[in-house]
Amino acid sequence: MAELLQQLINGLSLGAIYALIALGYTMVYGVLRFINFAHSDVFMVGAFVGWYAVNQWRIPSGTILSGLLVLGLAMGVCALLGVTIEKLAYKPLRNRSTLTVLITAIGVSLLLQNAGQKVFGANPKAYPALFPTSQFHFAGVMVSSNQLVVLVVTILLLGGLHFVVHHTKIGTAMRAVSFNATAASLVGIHIDGVISFTFALGSALAGAGGVLYAINYPSIDPFMGTMPGLKAFVAAVLGGIGNLPGAALGGLLIGLVETFVSGTRASTFRDAIAFAILILILLLRPAGLLGKLRVEKV
Amino acid sequence: MKNLTSPRRVFLAALAAAALVGCKPSENSAPAAGGGGDTSGDIIVGEFASLTGTEAAFGQSSHKGTQLAFEQVNAAGGALGRKFKHLVEDTQSKAGESATIARKFVSRDKVVAVLGEVASGRSLEAAPVCQQFGVPMISPSSTNPKVTEIGDFIFRVCFIDPFQGKLISEFATKTLKAKKVAILSDVSSAYSVGLAQYFRESFVASGGQIVIEQKYSNKDKDFKAQLTAIKAAGVDGILVPGYYNEVGLIVKQARELGVMVPMFGGDGWEAQELIQIAGGEALQNTYYSTHFSPANKAPEAQSFVDAFKARFNGETPDAMAALGYDSARALVEAIKKAGTTEGKKLKEELAAIDFVGATGRTKLDAKRDAAKPAVIITTEGGKFKFLQSIEP
Numbered sequence: 001m002a003e004l005l006q007q008l009i010n011g012l013s014l015g016a017i018y019a020l021i022a023l024g025y026t027m028v029y030g031v032l033r034f035i036n037f038a039h040s041d042v043f044m045v046g047a048f049v050g051w052y053a054v055n056q057w058r059i060p061s062g063t064i065l066s067g068l069l070v071l072g073l074a075m076g077v078c079a080l081l082g083v084t085i086e087k088l089a090y091k092p093l094r095n096r097s098t099l100t101v102l103i104t105a106i107g108v109s110l111l112l113q114n115a116g117q118k119v120f121g122a123n124p125k126a127y128p129a130l131f132p133t134s135q136f137h138f139a140g141v142m143v144s145s146n147q148l149v150v151l152v153v154t155i156l157l158l159g160g161l162h163f164v165v166h167h168t169k170i171g172t173a174m175r176a177v178s179f180n181a182t183a184a185s186l187v188g189i190h191i192d193g194v195i196s197f198t199f200a201l202g203s204a205l206a207g208a209g210g211v212l213y214a215i216n217y218p219s220i221d222p223f224m225g226t227m228p229g230l231k232a233f234v235a236a237v238l239g240g241i242g243n244l245p246g247a248a249l250g251g252l253l254i255g256l257v258e259t260f261v262s263g264t265r266a267s268t269f270r271d272a273i274a275f276a277i278l279i280l281i282l283l284l285r286p287a288g289l290l291g292k293l294r295v296e297k298v
Numbered sequence: 299m300k301n302l303t304s305p306r307r308v309f310l311a312a313l314a315a316a317a318l319v320g321c322k323p324s325e326n327s328a329p330a331a332g333g334g335g336d337t338s339g340d341i342i343v344g345e346f347a348s349l350t351g352t353e354a355a356f357g358q359s360s361h362k363g364t365q366l367a368f369e370q371v372n373a374a375g376g377a378l379g380r381k382f383k384h385l386v387e388d389t390q391s392k393a394g395e396s397a398t399i400a401r402k403f404v405s406r407d408k409v410v411a412v413l414g415e416v417a418s419g420r421s422l423e424a425a426p427v428c429q430q431f432g433v434p435m436i437s438p439s440s441t442n443p444k445v446t447e448i449g450d451f452i453f454r455v456c457f458i459d460p461f462q463g464k465l466i467s468e469f470a471t472k473t474l475k476a477k478k479v480a481i482l483s484d485v486s487s488a489y490s491v492g493l494a495q496y497f498r499e500s501f502v503a504s505g506g507q508i509v510i511e512q513k514y515s516n517k518d519k520d521f522k523a524q525l526t527a528i529k530a531a532g533v534d535g536i537l538v539p540g541y542y543n544e545v546g547l548i549v550k551q552a553r554e555l556g557v558m559v560p561m562f563g564g565d566g567w568e569a570q571e572l573i574q575i576a577g578g579e580a581l582q583n584t585y586y587s588t589h590f591s592p593a594n595k596a597p598e599a600q601s602f603v604d605a606f607k608a609r610f611n612g613e614t615p616d617a618m619a620a621l622g623y624d625s626a627r628a629l630v631e632a633i634k635k636a637g638t639t640e641g642k643k644l645k646e647e648l649a650a651i652d653f654v655g656a657t658g659r660t661k662l663d664a665k666r667d668a669a670k671p672a673v674i675i676t677t678e679g680g681k682f683k684f685l686q687s688i689e690p
Contacts (some may be wrong), residue, residue: 011523122354123352126546126571126575142555259522267513
């Protein structure tokens with residue numbers, strides 16, 4: 001029983017990070033209808049911002065306040081990066097086919113990874129402990145403070161995101177653009193502003209995800225985004241891409257499935273099973289768990 | 299932004315994702331060759347090492363040792379009246395690079411011998427190429443027995459995993475008094491799978507019990523699921539026969555889960571990065587076996603340590619550096635004895651090699667493997683500490 005509970009905690013803390021990344025995929029998809037593959041590398045940059053903040057810019061680490069400062073810094077830098085990528089790479093292609101933008105996104109992803117190799121170096125780096133660490137022990141289950149940080153920060157960010165999307169003016173504008181961009185612009189919504197805001201928000205979440213991932217798994221390298229990014233993408237599709245609660249749910253599910261598979265003899269099939277789930281979902285419920293099918297307009 | 303999905307687009311994106319898995323970027327920057335003179339009569343030697351990537355600490359260390367050896371030899375006049383030209387290529391710690399590099403060394407650079415690698419999996423890739431073209435290859439520190447089984451042109455200057463697995467098993471039973479042990483091994487590494495197997499054979503033969511075996515892959519970051527299963531199985535020791543990057547994360551996560559039993563492994567642990575990733579506290583009660591300790595009092599070891607510190611800004615050499623040094627020394631000795639750089643002659647002299655290097659006496663058996671003493675290292679207060687030496 002203790003083992004089951006422990007695996008549940010392990011799975012939730014892994015899934016929470018997938019959920020944070022998945023939200024970025026799903027938000028961009030909701031507004032622009034394409035998968036921003038550079039998202040997983042924004043996640044990587046977020047982790048490195050945290051590393052530089054402590055090791056180069058001498059922000060002291062180990063207190064809750066400084067940890068939050070680093071987290072905020074990573075989110076800020078990533079938001080800027082996200083907006084820049086959108087302005088330089090995606091905006092000129094606004095009226096091209098989705099496929100063109102998709103391939104550009106893959107190009108941006110490769111650019112970030114290889115630029116990361118040049119700038120950060122190709123060797124894995126040890127990550128500093130940003131938050132004070134301790135272990136909590138109850139009912140035979142060990143929870144590390146880092147896992148709690150991940151869960152708490154994820155829940156807060158999800159709550160914040162929900163508030164922004166559903167209870168603010170810009171959130172209403174985002175939903176309007178997502179529903180029908182032309183109509184939205186006709187009623188006076190500044191589409192470019194909304195798109196920039198969406199990228200900023202999604203990239204900030206990826207930056208937070210990067211820092212949280214790195215404090216739990218303290219070895220970072222320029223390719224660290226690839227696998228978590230793909231898993232988060234699977235999570236977004238699993239939950240129904242374009243659907244925010246769906247992305248969160250998908251992230252948690254993938255985290256749990258991975259953890260429970262890893263804990264058995266079939267541990268080497270962990271990734272295979274995660275991707276098999278994606279294929280199954282696409283076959284049985286093409287719109288994802290919470291998504292609704294929509295007829296493609298011709 | 300709710301519920302706006304078209305199945306076709308999602309499927310397209312999934313295809314693109316699948317394509318992305320297969321196309322990791324490849325970066326091809328060959329570092330400049332070190333050492334060597336500039337006349338056309340140089341003896342050209344190719345070294346392939348993991349200078350970047352996940353096992354960069356190994357490649358860098360080993361390369362520094364090799365570089366030092368060639369610099370010393372060239373400063374003393376080289377061999378056969380010629381100097382050595384030492385070419386270096388980076389395997390980037392990736393599968394698939396080593397064979398390409400070996401081919402380049404053999405066909406384009408016309409090297410007389412190839413040195414490398416630390417990781418057994420990558421040595422196993424390059425060895426068939428060297429064997430096919432009759433160019434002797436010396437691995438400094440690949441311990442998987444299969445490496446030299448490739449053929450009679452493949453040599454190594456270190457001990458092999460059947461010996462290492464046995465000595466870790468003896469250490470676990472005698473010193474740690476472990477009876478029920480878990481194994482957490484890396485399925486993507488020939489070294490890890492091999493070492494786990496030899497440990498298991500020896501440990502079970504001496505009456506121990508392997509309670510649970512869990513697996514992971516290179517570049518994994520999350521091991522909590524496997525470690526939770528190990529914790530539930532109730533063991534008094536865990537063997538982690540992996541490389542330092544993953545081992546660091548495994549040790550850290552194990553301690554976070556409250557798994558305080560001794561953890562131990564082989565020479566794949568030896569890198570300062572292990573301490574940086576796991577932290578000194580988590581590494582308490584962990585042990586690994588390796589080839590060399592700078593605390594070794596033998597004169598050859600000490601003169602190597604001094605020369606290494608003088609050459610590389612006071613850096614203390616580790617086992618990979620010492621073996622990198624000895625691999626180059628073995629080659630130089632053999633060339634001097636053979637009086638030629640011709641492959642077949644060189645191969646015979648290498649098989650008969652007998653000299654004392656940084657890691658002790660190097661004498662190869664019929665399978666072209668070296669029998670050498672091993673040392674057990676532990677960690678105390680965030681520093682590696684020599685614990686004991688074990689004779690072959």
